[in-house]
Amino acid sequence: MSKLQKSIVIVVVVLLIDQVLKIWIKTHMTLGEEFNVIGSWFRIHFVENNGMAFGFEFGGGYGKIFLSLFRIAAVFIIGWYILKLVKRNLPMGFIACVAMIFAGAIGNIIDSAFYGLIFNDSVGKVSTLFSSEGGYSTFLHGRVVDMFYFPLVSGVFPSWVPVWGGSDFEFFRPVFNVADSSISIGIFSIILFYRKLFNKLGEKEKIDSSKENKSDNEDIVKSEVESTEN
Numbered sequence: 001m002s003k004l005q006k007s008i009v010i011v012v013v014v015l016l017i018d019q020v021l022k023i024w025i026k027t028h029m030t031l032g033e034e035f036n037v038i039g040s041w042f043r044i045h046f047v048e049n050n051g052m053a054f055g056f057e058f059g060g061g062y063g064k065i066f067l068s069l070f071r072i073a074a075v076f077i078i079g080w081y082i083l084k085l086v087k088r089n090l091p092m093g094f095i096a097c098v099a100m101i102f103a104g105a106i107g108n109i110i111d112s113a114f115y116g117l118i119f120n121d122s123v124g125k126v127s128t129l130f131s132s133e134g135g136y137s138t139f140l141h142g143r144v145v146d147m148f149y150f151p152l153v154s155g156v157f158p159s160w161v162p163v164w165g166g167s168d169f170e171f172f173r174p175v176f177n178v179a180d181s182s183i184s185i186g187i188f189s190i191i192l193f194y195r196k197l198f199n200k201l202g203e204k205e206k207i208d209s210s211k212e213n214k215s216d217n218e219d220i221v222k223s224e225v226e227s228t229e230n
Helices: 003-028 060-087 092-118 178-193 195-229
Strands: 034-038 042-049 144-149 153-156 168-171
Touching (some): 003 092, 003 178, 060 092
Antiparallel strands (some): 042 144, 153 168
């Protein structure tokens, strides 16, 4: 199996797990519903968000469109980058990390682009796929489904703590999904194991770009000289 084929397998597997789990959550749970998986510190907690990874929000309706378009553009760039890495025959581990980032980005784009069209709302009821009443929103205005919740530590800040004294705290508060996890694992793996390789690639890109610019300038000068001589 070639490196490109392995990359495709990684993307397909991540997308399948991500979308199957999200569709199950949408069609079996109401918004805000949860159940414990391991004790009380690992829960499946159904939430939806309009913005970025791990439940963070971004700029209302126009921000939503901008974020969706940005994600789509990023997916095309990352896909092109994977093809470039394969062509250079770089280590499969590094390519796999980029493929995981690619898959995660696509997973959340699917939610944003299509879930508003194919699902009705989940507020106070279990959502239906392709409901006769139609979807809850329009193209690119769908909400991303999140479900993994790890409230590992919770308590109250001591009264002497500035600003937050006496208020509740919880770690880890964000709720996320398989796509978010795939992106995070890919990024952190590159930082931990392939940072030097990534830096070398960046330096090589700069050198290649500099050579191309130099070559273009030389061609322009040569053309101007020939024009003057004629």
